[in-house]
Structures are given as C-alpha cells and as structure tokens.
Amino acid sequence: MRVISGQMKGKKLKSVAGMSTRPTSDKVKEAIYQILGPYFDGGVVLDLYAGSGAMGIEALSRGMDKGIFNDKTGQAIRTIKENLRETGLMEQSEVYRNDAQKALNHLAERNLQFHLIILDPPYQKQAIPENLSSICELDLLHAHGVILCEHDRKVELPEKIDGIVKVRNLAYGDTVISLYEWSELHA
Template sequence: MRVISGDKRGLPLKAVPGSSTRPTTDKVKESIFNMIGPYFDGGIALDLYAGSGGLGIEAISRGVQKAIFVDQNRKAIETIKQNLSHCSFEEKAEVYRNDATRALKALIKREISFSYVFLDPPYAEQNISNEISIILDYHLLDEKGKIICEHASSVVLPEEIGLGKKQRSETYGDTTISIYTYK
C-alpha cells in the first residue's frame, strides 16, 4: 500500500494490523482518483471509515487542503496517525475515533461541508444509503461535492438517494465504486 500520486507519490503506508479492516487496493484507489480528480485545488475531504487513512492521505497528496479521518477501531486510529506523520500531513488532518453516525452528527454541529466524502465501510456493516442521506440532508457536502462509496459488487445502490443521484459507478472484481452528487 502506498501513496499513488501527488506530493507524496510512492511513499509506503502502513496497513491496520489484523484482519478487521480491508484496505483499498492501489488499483482501486488510482481508479477512484482518476474518476474524481485526478488532482485538486483545495477543498476538504472526509474519510469516514478511514482504516489506514489511505484515501484521505491520497486526497491531501493530490491537493486537498485538509482531511478529517474517522474510524471506530483504536488500531486504525493509531495507524492513521502513523501514516499522517510519515507523510508530514499532521497539520492538514483531524483524526477522530468514533462510529460513522455519531461522527456525522458531530460534524453537522460544526457546520462544516466537504468537497469529497469517502465512504468505505466494512462490507458486512454497510449502511451507505442512510449515511448518504444524512450527508446530503444536512448539507455536509459542498454544492458541487462528491460522495465516493466503495462497496461490495453484490450491493446495488439506488440511482437516487434523498437529495443525491448516482453520477457514476464502476466495478473492479468484488468491489464497486459509486459516486453521488446533489441532483
């Protein structure tokens, strides 16, 4: 696992120890950023099921100004902090140990909105439609922002969720990437 492109291209990233997280493969990560970027001029990203922090770190490396990382696993939080330090991105990041729903409620109170929201929940615990609804209903996404969902290919997400519509969907083996924007 590594940073694919941008300022920190080629830097290796640590994976979360154990089998509780499923890291995004480099191939899928590169495809995601080719679909939404590939480079950015500022903006704020939310890496909601951050795991090792690979998606948020990749976004910062490619020009996102700041990223907020959320995961409920203690080992994941430690790994994210180590990876941020290794990339010298501590000043561009906030890291929180929390579950997704509580994290979203806390972010609503901060009145923050994101340019990019990465949703990569464990395949067995996916609640993506509900989370997308919360993000859109409470305007946690910028008007032209994108929600990038990584999910099992066996899961078919609806074309429309609340205020959002599926802009694009691509499948890579057992993984599908679905991108939502405001209607």
C-alpha cells in the first residue's frame, strides 16, 4: 500500500495488522481520486473509519490542508499515527479514537465542516445511512463538499437522504463507491 499521487507520492503505508480492516486497493483509490478531481486546493478531510489512514493521507498528499482521522480500535490508531509520521503529515492532522457517532458529535461541537468526508466502515458493520443522516443533521458537510462512501456491492444506499443526493455510483468488483453532495435545494 502506498500514496498514489501528490506531495507524498510513492511513500509506503502500513496496513492495520489482522483481518479487522480491509484496505482500499491502490486501483480503487486511484479511480476515486480521479473522480473527485486529482488534486485539491485546500480544504479539510474527515476519514471517519480511517483504518490505516490511507484514504485521508491520499487527500492530504493531493492538497487538502487538514485531515481528521477517526477509528475505534487502538491498533488502527497506532497505524494511522505511524503512517502520518512516515509521510510527514502529522502536524496537519488530528487523530481520534472513538466510535463514529461520538466522533461526529464531537466534531459538530467544534463547528467544523468538511470538504471531503470518507465513510468506509467494515463491510459487516455498515451504518452508512445513519452516518449520512448525522452528517446532515450536524451540518458537518461544507456547502461544496462531497461524502465518499465505500461499501459492499450487496449494500444499496438511498438516492437521497436528509438534504444530500447520490451523484455517482461506481462498482469495482465487490466494492462500490457512492458519492453524495448537498442537493441544489439546500445550497
């Protein structure tokens, strides 16, 4: 696993030991960032189920100003911090150990908004619709932000939920990427 592009291109990343996380393949990661736009002009990324932190690190490497990484396992937190140190991105990052809903509540208390929110929960513990509702209710998505959901092909996500709409749905083998943005009515 490595950083695909940007300032940290080619840096190797460690994955979380064991079978509890499923890293996004480099092929899928490259496809995702080609869809989002290969590079960013600043902004803040939230990697809510960060695992190794690879997806958020890729966003930072491609131009995001700040990254917030969250995971609920100690092993993942250690791996994220190690990868951030290895890439030199620790100073522009915050790392939290919390369950997803508590993390979202905490970030809302800080009045944060994100330009990119990454939801890639373990496939067997999908709570993406609930996460999407919370993100909307807590006003965590920037007006021009995007929510990227990575999920199993068997999971069907709603077209609309609480002010956001699915704008893309792409399949890569058993992995599906769904992108959400605020609906035009919200803007």
